[in-house]
Structure formats: structure tokens, C-alpha cells
Amino acid sequence: MFISVFDIFKIGIGPSSSHTIGPMVAASRFLEELRAFVQADGDAARPARLRVRLHGSLAYTGRGHASDNAVCLGLLGERADSIDPDDIQPLLSRLEAEKAIEIAGLGTVTFDPQTDLVFDFKTKRAAHANGMTFEAYDAEGSLLHETIYYSVGGGFVLSAAELAASAENRKGALEEGKRALGYPYPFGTAAEMLVMGRDSGLTVAEMKRKNEEVHLDRHALDDRLDRIWHAMRDCIDRGMVMDGILPGGLKVKRRAKAIAERLRADELRNQTQPYSKSDWLSVYAMAVNEENASGGRVVTSPTNGAAGVVPAVIRYYRDHCIGASDEGIRTFLLAAAAIGALVKHNASISGAEVGCQGEVGSASAMAAAGLCAALGGTNEQVENAAEIALEHHLGMTCDPVNGLVQVPCIERNGFGAIKAVSAASLALHGDGTHFMPLDNCIETMRQTGIDMSDRYKETSLGGLAVNLPEC
Helix, strand or coil: CCCCHHHHCCEEECCCHHHHHHHHHHHHHHHHHHHHHHHHCCCCCCCCEEEEEECHHHHHHCCCCCHHHHHHHHHCCCCCCCCCHHHHHHHHHHHHHHCEEEECCCEEEECCHHHHEEECCCCCCCCCCCEEEEEEECCCCCEEEEEEEEEEECCEEEEHHHHHHHHHHHHHHHHHHHHHCCCCCCCCCHHHHHHHHHHHCCCHHHHHHHHHCCCCCHHHHHHHHHHHHHHHHHHHHHHCCCCCECCCCCCCECCHHHHHHHHHHHHHCCCCCCCHHHHHHHHHHHHHHHHHHCCCEEECCCCCCCCCHHHHHHHHHHHHCCCCCHHHHHHHHHHHHHHHHHHHHHCCCCHHHHCHHHCHHHHHHHHHHHHHHHCCCCHHHHHHHHHHHHHCCCCCCECCHHHCCCCCHHHHHHHHHHHHHHHHHHHHCCCCCCCCCHHHHHHHHHHHHHHCCHHHECCCCCHHHHCCCCC
8 A cells, every 4th residue: 555645744824624725636637527528529519607516514614614715725726735825815805806717728617606616505416515516517508527526635635436445455456556656665554664664674754755766756755744844844843923813713823933932032041941942843743733723734744634743743842852954854754644644544644534533633643753753763663552542532532613614623632642752752762562452442443433413524513512611
């Protein structure tokens, strides 16, 4: 099994990987598909109007997650990894006024966000909670082309056919296919990862590196890893200097800047507390997720809703751990991505599919494994660290208030980071032997997600989302 580190860590914009980045990617894919469809059939009518329907969790919490804006931006040809957040509102305002989109090779088509983008609460797509239907109509109003996409978490988007194939791949076809493509260490489970590590004498990060180097040379791989970390670092730095009220109507105040200033003041007065390192962990994570909530540039880790955990623990490693290095950060990212890929392949990283255990839980497991690896842990200790962190997030619901990635998401990232450091520490104090294997813990998360009510899977229909204070 091979999922690239750059599939797990993707630079994009907030507030949600599945509800913002995913719809943006789907819109871009639909334009490519529509262009190919018209070009393949010389007699096909030209599209004159586009229509998009959002289903399930995308309908229930799409406005709070800016899914409507994301669809519009994707149709306008923008990419999540390159768009300047400052350009978003002018682009949306122009579309609102012109009600038309210029598609390269196809000309101008009508698209009115007020009428052609529908939050469809009635139509359910059984394959996944995050369904999207893209439709193109000709000048006479007849349906010309239609595609259903699913945003499956972490910015990953699959068509209906691809999602069906993915279900089959989980039974074993993917592993065999990737082995044939020449990946030297195609582990699809943690057990396989440990066996391959023992047989090869390589660490988890080294095996992940060997797989990535099938497509990239070492220098290019390191450059891309550094770019991911620099984007994370810059997001933390921005979040710690910004203040004010987050958008969306909840009137949530940014807190990272004020807390960071107090911590720095305590350090200058030599009045740091024993728990100050945990405070810094929380601040780093909250800074990222406050940026995410404001629509800023973040890195999926493995999702936007959980984007603060891994960067916070890397920053903790860099600033508070003896012997930290740039190579250690690369080791961290590679080992973390290996764990994230196992969770995605064998369960889910989507809050709409398995609740927040699949988002912050997965992120905490990734961060624990990454820190353990960066600090020189054995493969067995790395696997143990990931299991400890994931185990203590099992059953966590995804119940964002008003569909916004703010309450409880921002603080939850801080606690996910703290749990990750604790898990890595516990694993490093042991020899790697432990009772519950990581594979069993991942399977438990998958089963728990199946049993969990949809009210607690990013629909804002249960939990904290419906138990609000009276104002």
C-alpha cells in the first residue's frame, strides 16, 4: 500500500479539508472532465449552464465550512494550494455580480451561486456522507453531463466509480497493484510495517523515504518536506500575532496571541510554570486552528479540522527537545505520514465518516509516532506511540457548533497535541511491547465509526452543536 506523504500533508486553505478543499478539488475535476467530454464528442452540445448540489454533511454544515465558496472558487479555476486568501472575497464578489464563468476551451457558461448551488438536504448519497453532484446543461436546458464526487477526508476526492473501486482495493487489490509498480516497502498494516522494518533493518521513516524516492530523488524529496514544515511553521507564527474575532457568527475570540505573550512575559521574569511546555503546545495548535477557522493557509495534517496537532508537536520538538534538527523534522513528517496512511487505508480520516476520532485522533497518533521517530525511537516504539495516542481518542464525536471549525475544534487540537507528546514519552520509556496492536486500534476506530450515529459525524445535529448556552 502506498499513500504519499504529500497526499497526507497538503498545503491549502481553511476551514475544512473535506468541506472546503475537497469541494474545490471536485469543481476543478469536473471542469476537466467536462472539457474532455465535449472534446471527445465533436457533435456534443456546448455547456451553457452549471449546477452543483451538496448532500449529507456537506449540506448540513457546508455554509459554516465555506463549501459553497469553495465550489465557486474551484469552478473559477482556483487551486487550494496556490490561491491567495486575500483574493477570495474579490473573486466571489465578481462571480456574484456576473453570474457566469469562463471555462478554457468551452467559453462562457451561466452559474449563479444563489440558484445554481444547492444545499440538498433531501437527496442522500449512500456511498459516503460528503456527496456532491455536478451537472452541466445545454442551451435548451437538457442535462449534458453529470458526475457525482465524494470528499472522503483530508482533501481527497473520489468519483462514485473510484469510491467503489476503493472499497475493493481495501480487500487487497491495492497492495498487489502497488507492489507491481515497484514500491519497495508497500506495507498496508502496522504488522507488515514492523516485519518489513525487521527484515530490512530500516526505520519506519527510512522505509517511507525509500517509497517516496521511487518518484523523487533525495534532494527533491527533502525540499518538498521542508516546504510542508515551513508552511506549518508560518501558520503557527501568523496565528500567534493575529487577534480579533473569528468569522462565522459565534463571536469566538482568537486567544493564541494573548496566551503566547503571557508565556513569553513569564519566561522573561523567570516565572515559568512546570506546565509551560504544555501551554506552548496548546498555543501552537490553537494558533494553527484559529488561522484555519479564518480561512487562512494551513496544511492538512491529515485534515484541516485537525491541522494544528502535527505542527504543534513538531514546533515542540524543534524548540523544546534536546538535539532537534532539520533532519529530525523530516523524519517526523515521514513517520507521521506512514501512520496517517495506515489509518486512511484501513479506516478513515473523515469526521463525516467516523467522527473526530478519525481527525484529531489520527492526527494525534501521527504526531506521537513522528515525535517518537525523531527522538530515535525504534519501530516498535513508534507503533506503540501511535497506538497509545489513537486509543485515547476512540469514540470522539465530530459535533461542530453552527457547522464552524471553532467550537470544540480549536481547543481539541491543543489536547490532541498534548496527548501525542505523552504517548511518545510513554512509548520511549518502554521497549515497544504492548497489549493492543495499532492495527486492532485502527479497526476499532473503523467499527466505532460505523456504529456512531450520524448526528455525531459532522452534521451539527447532535452533541455540543445542539447544547448551546442560552444568551
